[in-house]
Amino acid sequence: MNHQKSENISRSKEITVSFKYQFYSYLRTKRFLALALLVAVISIAVLVLEIHLGSAAITSQYKTSMAYLFNFMQNIIFTIVLVAAFLGGSAISTDFASNYSYFILVQPARRSSLLIGRYIAALVASFLIILVYYIFAAAGSLYFFSSIPAAFATSIGLSVLFIASVLSLAFFISSLFNNPQTSTVAVVILLVIVLPMLSSLLPAFVSLEPWFLINYGGQVVYNVFSTNFVHFSSISLPTKAGSYKISQYQPYLLEGVEIMLGYLIVFMAAALYTYKYKQVLN
Amino acid sequence: MAKIEAKDLVKRYKNAVALDGVSFAFDKKGAIGYLGPNGAGKTTTFKILTGLIRPTSGSAEINGLDVSKHIKEALLDVGAVIESPEPDKQQTVNEALHMAGEFRGMSNESINSQISKYNKLLELPPLDARNGRLSKGQRQRVSLVAALLSEPSVLILDEPTSGLDPIERVKLKNMFKLLKKDRLILISSHVTQEIQEVCDSILFINKGKIVGSGTVPALKKKYKSLERAYEKIIGH
Numbered sequence: 090m091n092h093q094k095s096e097n098i099s100r101s102k103e104i105t106v107s108f109k110y111q112f113y114s115y116l117r118t119k120r121f122l123a124l125a126l127l128v129a130v131i132s133i134a135v136l137v138l139e140i141h142l143g144s145a146a147i148t149s150q151y152k153t154s155m156a157y158l159f160n161f162m163q164n165i166i167f168t169i170v171l172v173a174a175f176l177g178g179s180a181i182s183t184d185f186a187s188n189y190s191y192f193i194l195v196q197p198a199r200r201s202s203l204l205i206g207r208y209i210a211a212l213v214a215s216f217l218i219i220l221v222y223y224i225f226a227a228a229g230s231l232y233f234f235s236s237i238p239a240a241f242a243t244s245i246g247l248s249v250l251f252i253a254s255v256l257s258l259a260f261f262i263s264s265l266f267n268n269p270q271t272s273t274v275a276v277v278i279l280l281v282i283v284l285p286m287l288s289s290l291l292p293a294f295v296s297l298e299p300w301f302l303i304n305y306g307g308q309v310v311y312n313v314f315s316t317n318f319v320h321f322s323s324i325s326l327p328t329k330a331g332s333y334k335i336s337q338y339q340p341y342l343l344e345g346v347e348i349m350l351g352y353l354i355v356f357m358a359a360a361l362y363t364y365k366y367k368q369v370l371n
Numbered sequence: 372m373a374k375i376e377a378k379d380l381v382k383r384y385k386n387a388v389a390l391d392g393v394s395f396a397f398d399k400k401g402a403i404g405y406l407g408p409n410g411a412g413k414t415t416t417f418k419i420l421t422g423l424i425r426p427t428s429g430s431a432e433i434n435g436l437d438v439s440k441h442i443k444e445a446l447l448d449v450g451a452v453i454e455s456p457e458p459d460k461q462q463t464v465n466e467a468l469h470m471a472g473e474f475r476g477m478s479n480e481s482i483n484s485q486i487s488k489y490n491k492l493l494e495l496p497p498l499d500a501r502n503g504r505l506s507k508g509q510r511q512r513v514s515l516v517a518a519l520l521s522e523p524s525v526l527i528l529d530e531p532t533s534g535l536d537p538i539e540r541v542k543l544k545n546m547f548k549l550l551k552k553d554r555l556i557l558i559s560s561h562v563t564q565e566i567q568e569v570c571d572s573i574l575f576i577n578k579g580k581i582v583g584s585g586t587v588p589a590l591k592k593k594y595k596s597l598e599r600a601y602e603k604i605i606g607h
Binding site for chain 1: 384418421422423424425444446448451452454455456458459461467470471474514517522523
């Protein structure tokens with residue numbers, strides 16, 4: 090019998106193999122296609138509505154392409170969080186729910202390489218969907234203002250970092266569960282409901298800057314288009330007992346980057362640790 | 372080299388002891404049957420040997436490498452089919468096999484020629500079929516071919532014929548007889564008939580302990596048949 094012996098491959102090769110096949114899988118999932126379609130439909134709808142309103146109405150309302158994009162990008166945080174939650178929420182847990190672990194974890198590859206490959210695949214797949222949003226934003230900016238500001242590239246770069254950090258958190262949560270549905274729901278509830286609520290309520294009611302929340306840090310993605318950036322503002326509401334102060338914070342660019350990098354590093358390390366030592370008990 | 376060694380393996384779960392001091396060592400080519408009733412500890416042993424779980428104490432070595440310390444290197448020369456593996460549902464059969472081959476450093480040409488070779492022996496489902504649409508038996512055959520692709524010197528097979536029809540079982544048994552000539556195969560089962568047709572020696576496990584062992588001819592001579600040996604040794 091002709092023996093075809095195994096060869097020890099490098100870590101980068103392991104990651105490449107893991108990435109390549111996971112990426113193919115992502116592109117074929119219904120959730121990838123559904124999310125891409127959803128983002129495209131919403132972006133097209135917004136742009137069509139603006140065109141219907143007329144160029145004069147839009148240019149008089151926003152004055153500059155920066156102001157236009159600042160408005161257009163208001164939903165980017167929600168979109169990124171939704172995409173990353175659905176693509177990353179089941180990335181690890183799916184191994185332990187199905188018998189896929191018996192196929193993939195007996196291959197001669199480090200679990201850390203498998204996870205990093207999947208993570209990069211999720212990052213690229215998520216970015217492809219978010220790119221649709223940016224394409225329509227750029228189209229709108231060109232149509233109404235005949236220009237795209239330099240901050241557009243910065244925003245794309247920050248989006249990639251935000252996707253990376255949200256996926257890092259999603260992968261960690263996914264590594265804690267043995268059921269992909271449960272982990273996806275947990276990630277969606279945390280990222281789409283709990284964290285946005287906290288990042289709105291903490292400044293408003295206890296005047297606390299939510300510097301530890303990823304949704305807060307992610308706001309720099311659209312804040313780069315802001316023409317009148319204010320880090321802190323507050324309004325006083327009259328009450329029977331006197332007045333009540335409601336505060337609002339916006340992250341500085343560097344602060345936002347630090348928050349995103351913090352999430353990326355801490356939760357990636359935690360996900361790697363959990364996955365490495367997780368046992369296939371079912 | 373082809374060597375499998377379990378050194379005083381103990382695996383405890385919350386309220387149960389799955390393995391209680393299991394030790395064995397095999398370093399010669401051939402097929403070893405790992406026989407015991409359901410829940411005896413067969414799959415737990417195999418999971419430890421392939422790094423899917425960690426022992427509470429003791430160690431497992433493949434070709435002299437401690438699995439819990441050098442998992443990648445230890446698995447490099449091992450083909451394993453544990454439980455009923457499910458390749459990625461979104462991948463095609465061809466992609467799943469190529470991924471397995473690429474993790475073992477095989478070239479595309481080698482992978483294709485190995486797929487072609489085992490396709491003739493095991494009749495794989497269409498290579499462009501999605502794994503998510505395969506039957507249990509088809510998935511089992513894909514997993515077997517993935518385990519055999521690089522012709523590893525050690526095969527660890529946990530009830531490899533489960534989910535296969537009688538004709539497929541015969542084909543597989545014939546293939547194992549061929550494969551054991553130049554590699555070490557550890558096969559678990561609770562079907563004595565299957566084991567005696569393929570294996571040279573047998574290890575009996577029950578309630579997490581090795582309760583007996585011997586070569587197939589010696590066991591047959593002592594107990595008249597392997598079924599009787601199973602009854603006497605396991606106590607069922």
